[in-house]
Amino acid sequence: MMDIRRIISKIEKDYIISNLRKEERIDGRGLWEYREFQIKNDIIASAEGSADVSLGDTKIITGLKYEVGEPFPDLPNEGVCTVMAELLPLASPLFERGPPDEQSIELARVVDRGIRHADCVQTKKLCIKEEELVYILFVDMYVINYAGNLIDAGGVGALTTLISAHIPEGVWNEDKREAEWTGKYLTGKDIVNELPFVVTYGKIDDMVFLDPSLPEELVCDGKISISVTEEKITSIQKSGAATFSIDEIKNLGEKSLEIGKKLRKNLNLLQYLSNIE
């Protein structure tokens, strides 16, 4: 068991900070280095797509379920994709039971916005009959072990889940006025276009570093999460009480595109496409 408290001792905080001043991390990483990602896809038989993603000791299981229902009136030919996150009390003594708290809502919303504004999910392909019936996708994340930086792990989890999707393909029957299953499946190939990666940095004093671990997250003044596609920034979330200078933000934008490119290449998420017929 790790010794986890909400409050970190002054001596440990000083240790983290003095290391950062030397551009070192307490776990031996460099300032701009991720912990290791481990990805398993399609692990849940009951789900229409799933992923088990570890980032260091942080572990998140994500699953996809679908329903069919009426589209929103202002988007009559587009399906819907929602993201939910739950910080299970199983994952850390810091998590409590009860309705979703700020941290879990932030996790879900930042991942959701990263996906939504990146042209990731092809919502127009999730339409079965205009104004009548569309797919509603639920991407639900469950945190199994919390060791810092849930957002980046959750982002990769949600992407892998969508890529590994195998959703029954529906066709509209005008006589019965309902949808029928064609016997085929929509896969990640049909519904996923762009792959947006979320890149999160922590900030203590004037030092910024990538992928905060749990002790770093507990002592840091604040964080900033930047979602990037190959060419563009698609969402930003600054959280915590830190402030960032304009130059810092410019630098981090550039850095994020660079790190996003590396992640895209190293993780090669398209290998997790479902090959169901």
Next chain:
Amino acid sequence: MPLLIKDEYPEKLFRKDGKRLDGRSEKELRPIKMEVGVIQNADGSAYLEWGNNKIYAAVYGPREVHPHHLAKPDQGILRVFYRMATFSVFDRKRPAPGRREKEISMIVSDCIEPVLFLELYPGTSFEVFIDVMDADGGTRCASTTVAALALADAGIPMKSLVTAVAVGKIDGKKVVDLSGIEDKAGEADLPIAITWYNEEISLLQFDGDMDLIEMNEFLNDAKDALEKIHQIQLEALKSKYLKLQEDTKNVNEEGD
């Protein structure tokens, strides 16, 4: 909410060759895999794969009781929270805990409590969180089994482990360890748990119909299956320490 594929059950639960739909014989268990110490943050934890069931359990405690009024001055309390992930079942489950989850939490708690020495921990609580990531029948039995394992992994004094399994009747035949389909389409389902220190039954529910002869046979079949599962539990606990031993040996050898 409607889906495109209906959750239908086949008419027959046995194949032409006399085997069950998943190829098992009547008294055969599904493949079971257990591992302890899977959640680094927890005081104790375990992971179980039982057929398509995938379940995590984590134990925190003894720790302060929240809310405080639940604390007992003369003994500790055991609280079990069984939850299912939204994607663990055919129709997406609503995220908030439902009546079924609360009932199972209570049943599992009542079933495990007899093996603990709660009187040694006045004013504290043990919390066991069970999260079902994938469900395929018999989750209450699987949850009991994995929860007991997590408590043992936490090093909490126990009189013995607790093991559970379901026996039941499908297409008029008695079978052991019902799968999801067999559970829904079968005629009878009898989840049963045993506390090994006194070999007594500590969880028992039944839905269906049986006569007295059948009941005796059910109990005997269950006992045989429980013994097999108990061995897997013990192996899982041992293997963690065997691995530690192996690792230290390697480190020592490298040191030489």
